[in-house]
Amino acid sequence: MHCGLRGTPSQRGPHLVSLLHVQPLPLFLDKAPCTFAFIFATRARIRISNMAPILLLSVLSVVLFTITVLRLRRAGARPGPAHTLPRGSLGWPVIGETLEFVSAAYSPRPESFMNRRRLLYGKVFKSHLFGSPTIVSTDAEVSRFVLQSDARAFVPSYPKSLSELMGKSSILLINGALQRRVHGLIGGFFKSPHLKSQITADMQSYVRRAMDSWPETSPILIQDETKHILVKGLIGLEPGDEMRFLKREFHEFIAGLMSLPVNLPGTRLYRSLKAKKRMVMLLKKVIEDKRRKRSSGLVGETPKDVIDVLISDTSEELTDELISDNMIDLMIPAEDSVPVLITLAVKYLSSCPLALRQLEEENIELKERKCRLGQDSLQWNDYMSLSFTQDVITETLRLGNIIGGIMRKAVRDVEVKGHLIPNGWCVFTYFRSVHLDEAMYDEPHRFNPWRWKEKDMSSCSFTPFGGGQRLCPGLDLARLEASIFLHHLVTSFTWVADDDQVVNFPTVRMKSGMPVRVTRKKVAFDRLSSARVVS
Numbered sequence: 001m002h003c004g005l006r007g008t009p010s011q012r013g014p015h016l017v018s019l020l021h022v023q024p025l026p027l028f029l030d031k032a033p034c035t036f037a038f039i040f041a042t043r044a045r046i047r048i049s050n051m052a053p054i055l056l057l058s059v060l061s062v063v064l065f066t067i068t069v070l071r072l073r074r075a076g077a078r079p080g081p082a083h084t085l086p087r088g089s090l091g092w093p094v095i096g097e098t099l100e101f102v103s104a105a106y107s108p109r110p111e112s113f114m115n116r117r118r119l120l121y122g123k124v125f126k127s128h129l130f131g132s133p134t135i136v137s138t139d140a141e142v143s144r145f146v147l148q149s150d151a152r153a154f155v156p157s158y159p160k161s162l163s164e165l166m167g168k169s170s171i172l173l174i175n176g177a178l179q180r181r182v183h184g185l186i187g188g189f190f191k192s193p194h195l196k197s198q199i200t201a202d203m204q205s206y207v208r209r210a211m212d213s214w215p216e217t218s219p220i221l222i223q224d225e226t227k228h229i230l231v232k233g234l235i236g237l238e239p240g241d242e243m244r245f246l247k248r249e250f251h252e253f254i255a256g257l258m259s260l261p262v263n264l265p266g267t268r269l270y271r272s273l274k275a276k277k278r279m280v281m282l283l284k285k286v287i288e289d290k291r292r293k294r295s296s297g298l299v300g301e302t303p304k305d306v307i308d309v310l311i312s313d314t315s316e317e318l319t320d321e322l323i324s325d326n327m328i329d330l331m332i333p334a335e336d337s338v339p340v341l342i343t344l345a346v347k348y349l350s351s352c353p354l355a356l357r358q359l360e361e362e363n364i365e366l367k368e369r370k371c372r373l374g375q376d377s378l379q380w381n382d383y384m385s386l387s388f389t390q391d392v393i394t395e396t397l398r399l400g401n402i403i404g405g406i407m408r409k410a411v412r413d414v415e416v417k418g419h420l421i422p423n424g425w426c427v428f429t430y431f432r433s434v435h436l437d438e439a440m441y442d443e444p445h446r447f448n449p450w451r452w453k454e455k456d457m458s459s460c461s462f463t464p465f466g467g468g469q470r471l472c473p474g475l476d477l478a479r480l481e482a483s484i485f486l487h488h489l490v491t492s493f494t495w496v497a498d499d500d501q502v503v504n505f506p507t508v509r510m511k512s513g514m515p516v517r518v519t520r521k522k523v524a525f526d527r528l529s530s531a532r533v534v535s
């Protein structure tokens with residue numbers, strides 16, 4: 001594979017990328033809200049069959065087309081002799097192919113937009129999405145190259161409303177040394193053996209407490225029940241008023257991530273920004289309390305949660321503002337991506353009894369073994385060593401495509417595998433097409449956890465957590481949390497799932513939150529007699 005930056009040395013090193021825990025819906029609207037509204041209004045008027053609007057539309061189209069062409073030229077759309085712009089279509093002036101993309105994204109097969117173009121143009125093609133000329137990559141090698149390149153080649157590209165809500169010091173938006181530092185601190189926290197054991201114990205007790213209160217008489221919503229499990233490990237808050245306040249404000253905040261980028265009183269974005277302000281105030285208070293206790297020696301130096309890790313960094317770059325912004329960033333995957341992962345696993349298992357039985361056997365076997373040893377709680381490694389459970393999670397990540405792809409913007413002309421990605425263009429590394437490619441996975445739409453017995457998870461055709469220096473630092477934590485939930489679910493309950501549907505856009509989720517009716521198992525684990533007792 002020939003990969004390199006145009007006019008510079010090749011950049012293959014382990015370099016950076018950035019995440020989309022949400023997908024880039026309103027970017028187009030950010031850039032041209034008025035034009036968007038205008039085009040629809042104009043089309044409606046044509047149906048009234050009046051020549052004046054038709055003329056107006058024609059003139060407008062020519063103007064828009066010219067603007068687009070000029071923008072593309074400015075963006076460096078002309079390929080140099082050795083590098084060719086991938087084939088494809090830029091679609092309509094300004095709106096490009098956004099409408100086709102979005103309409104496919106709302107369907108059960110969002111990848112159909114890509115599949116049609118793959119057949120016509122190949123795995124890498126050009127398009128115009130969300131207001132930007134875009135190279136779409138459904139080629140695993142090209143996507144890996146993009147994700148491994150650093151900010152000298154590509155920077156994260158997010159919708160304006162999302163960037164505004166995240167704040168400029170969010171890890172999702174910062175680049176270079178500061179991003180590496182924050183990434184390293186967060187990743188390091190989730191790797192420390194002491195913290196791994198504490199976070200496992202915290203999550204375990206939260207899950208048990210929650211499950212103890214599940215009613216058998218009415219359905220529970222798995223998508224809701226899987227939230228809040230991680231908050232203590234991130235922020236250190238115990239259940240109580242502050243935790244309730246944070247959950248409420250977070251709910252208000254997250255609703256704005258997919259909103260129109262209009263920040264006026266009463267708009268969605270405005271309300272979300274206000275909610276974020278209130279969350280930041282609470283987090284700053286938590287940070288101040290922690291700093292005070294540390295300096296007065298009331299607590300030890302050993303960090304107990306992610307805030308502790310970030311405040312113990314000695315560099316002055318990690319201000320309270322930056323720490324609060326990043327704590328809110330971490331709450332998004334914790335409160336959204338991981339719950340969706342668990343919910344999808346429950347959905348897939350509900351319709352695959354064979355996998356459910358094997359999962360149950362593996363988990364009951366572990367629980368019995370631990371009971372015989374007199375151990376009530378499991379450790380991080382116990383969960384992670386459940387090989388079939390891990391395969392179920394891996395397969396859920398492949399099939400569910402919680403993060404369908406990642407958007408970057410080229411900050412210079414980049415050439416990869418013979419394709420030119422011009423300066424100023426976006427590049428959309430679309431994992432979903434790779435994860436559902438039958439050349440890579442037999443019967444790709446079938447939930448088949450057994451495929452992972454043989455398959456290599458570390459190949460570039462499996463990237464649910466991205467790659468490069470922005471590889472998700474919470475990937476093990478996500479697996480751990482899913483394992484803890486599934487372990488307690490299958491060892492304590494049987495369930496019947498109501499009908500529900502996966503929605504893929506703007507974020508992946510279950511339409512009705514995945515209602516299930518649970519029944520407690522009549523099996524108890526008697527620690528003293530080391531035997532399984534039917535009560």
Ligand code: HEM
Binds near residue numbers: 341402469470
């Ligand atoms: C199923 C669950 C999850 C999925 C599918 C997921 C996916 C991803 C992906 C694809 C990226 C790369 C983004 C990019 O290259 O721009 C990423 C980055 C990130 N993830 Fe996750 N993630 C999950 C859970 C978590 C959890 C539990 C945490 C921590 C609490 C977390 C924290 C982060 C952070 C901080 C980044 C940004 C890293 C950086 O830009 O340096 N994620 N995630």
